[in-house]
Amino acid sequence: MGFFRFIFQDWKANKQNLKGKIFLMLFRIANFFARNRSYYILGIPYLIFYKVFIQWIFTLEIPWTVTIGKNFSLYHGQLVIMNNDVVIGDNCTIRHCTTIGVKQNADGTSGRAPILGNNVDVGSNVCIIGAITINDNVKIGSGAVVVKDVDEDCIAVGNPAAAKKINHKMNMKVMVGMFSVAL
Template identity: 60%
Template sequence: MSFIKFILQDWQSNRGNVKGRVFMLLFRIANFCSTRRMYFYLGCLYIIFYKIFIQWLFTLEVPWNITAGKGLVIFHGQALIINKDVVIGRNCTIRHCTTIGTKQKSDGSVTHAPVIGNNVDVGNNVCIIGPIHIGDNVKIGSGSVVVKDIAADCIVAGNPAIVKGNSNRLLKDSTINIR
């Protein structure tokens, strides 16, 4: 994939989301530099800029070397924390105040990071923690705490998150009654 195609792969997904477009452009440039050895030394200064600009000014802790598929959308980019080992599939949406990372066991060791499938929609203020897998086409409600695997095509919500419905079936009402 050419440099231009690589850095613009999320441009259409973030249409109307200026902050998301700026963040994704800066993220993809840093990601390009960090994953290609020949650009590493050229990219070192840019990566320092990325850490200062993105982490301090945007308040987004999104490492430049995570694996994120095409079409990633970041809405309201504030207080977003993603562990460096997280894998995010294609066409995912992540909202503000979300943490996606590992957890520390009582013996001090750290678990593996979550793997998020394609077309996953993560609400705001969500915690996705531990060595879990989130299937494709999952919708995670705001304020959910996800600590177990989620099968594909589910709607989950709550603390701890539990399945509330199936994202494939047509809902009669556009809202989900969560109790």
């Protein structure tokens, strides 16, 4: 994949989302410098700019070391926090006020960061914490606290999140309190 194709790979997934386009372009450039050691020294001023601009202006804490697949969508991009080692697959969507991080062990060390598969749709105000895997084709409802693995083709809602298999043959609606998630 060429440099410009790499940088702009998320633009179609963020058609009406200028802030998402700008963030993802800046993220992809920073990610390029961080992953290509031969360009890392040249990229240090840019990486400093990225950290200040993204954290202070965009209110996002998404380090350039995060692995994000193609066609990533960031809706209402603010107050999203991710650990340095988070891995996100292709065609994923993250909404505002979401935390994806690690658990701190009793001895002060941190565990592994979460891994999100392909086609994962994360609602707003979600916490995904610990050495867990969210498999492919998962929807996580708003306000969920996910602390356990979620199998593929599931919807996860609640605190702590409970996962239910999605029946693709039916048009389902899952009601959680006053909120509904249409599938």
